[in-house]
Every structure is written in structure tokens, then in C-alpha cells.
Amino acid sequence: MAEPAFKPGAAVRVRDLPVKGHMRTPAYVRGRRGWVERLHGAFPNPERLAYGADGLPAVPLYLVRFPQSELWSGYGSAGDSLVLDIFEHWLEPAEV
């Protein structure tokens, strides 16, 4: 597996890649900022598996925590957060 680009605690922003075919990054999180909780490991890319390919090389998959206030304007409870599994090619470094 390739060396993971992000370490736990890293601030990341979800890339707004064009929608085509199958992807597992929901629209509401694209362009939003979160923090890497942990690395799950590396897994075959589902966007390639979806067309019958082997999905290799495996892509690092992270658990990313998003404050709800980063996702929804006017969200009321400051301490609430959401965690999502996001593949590495959807992430870029973010400013804190």
C-alpha cells in the first residue's frame, strides 16, 4: 500500500470532484473541512470496482470527523460532529 498522505489529527478538505459513475463521497460533504480521526487501511477503489476492474492499487481509507457546523449553516449544537469514511483521493490538506 502507498504511504498514507494524512496522519490522525490532520485537517483535510473534501475535494469537489466531478460526479460521474459510482462514488462514495456524498455531495453534502464535498468542499467541507474535517479532521482525520484514523486510517482504516487501504482498500480497492470502489469507483473502479464498479466497472468490474480490480480496484488496485488499494487506496488509503480514512475515518474523517466533521463538526456539524462545518456541514450545515446555522447548525445549533457546537459539540456535534459526524464521521465518514473517505478515500484519500477525495482529500486535500486544509488550513486550520
Added chain:
Amino acid sequence: MAMRAMHDMGGLPAGPVERDEHDPSHAERRVDALMNLLRARGLFNVDEMRRTIESLPPEIYERHDYYERWLYTIERLLIEKGVLTAQEIEARLAADG
């Protein structure tokens, strides 16, 4: 605003979540069994299944329920993989009248 596919509904305005449960019908159980058997046979993987269900024509996706979408997806994948032809499926449906 991010582009979103038809099924990607998170955060869109919606009414209250319908929480009523129902026991699966016999037909729904059969669709579930068929999907699982075809996947167990290695005919397609879960991501191919998802890609297919997410690319159903909107008029089909919007108007049908969970297992009906699965049934359309199975039909499309069987045709895509060359197991059946659309003509064979139509002929059998016509014969069953």
C-alpha cells in the same frame, strides 16, 4: 454547490422520515435471494450493483421502491454481463402473460 447524483439525497429538504416497518413480501424475499445468489456466484460485485442502481433512469428510480429498484438492477446487470438478452427477458414476460 457540489454536483450530486440522483440517489445522493443527504441534506436535501424532505419531510419527516417514514419509520413504519413492514414484513418483506414473498416477492421481495425472492428479489433479495436472487441478488445474493448472483453476487455469491461472482456475477457482479457490490460496487457494480451500486453503480447500476444509481444510474437507473430517474423515472424508474423515483417511482419504484427499494426491491423494485433491485429487480431493475438485476435485469440490467444480467444483460450487461451477457447472461440474458433483453429480448429473452421480454419473451419470457410475454409468455407468462
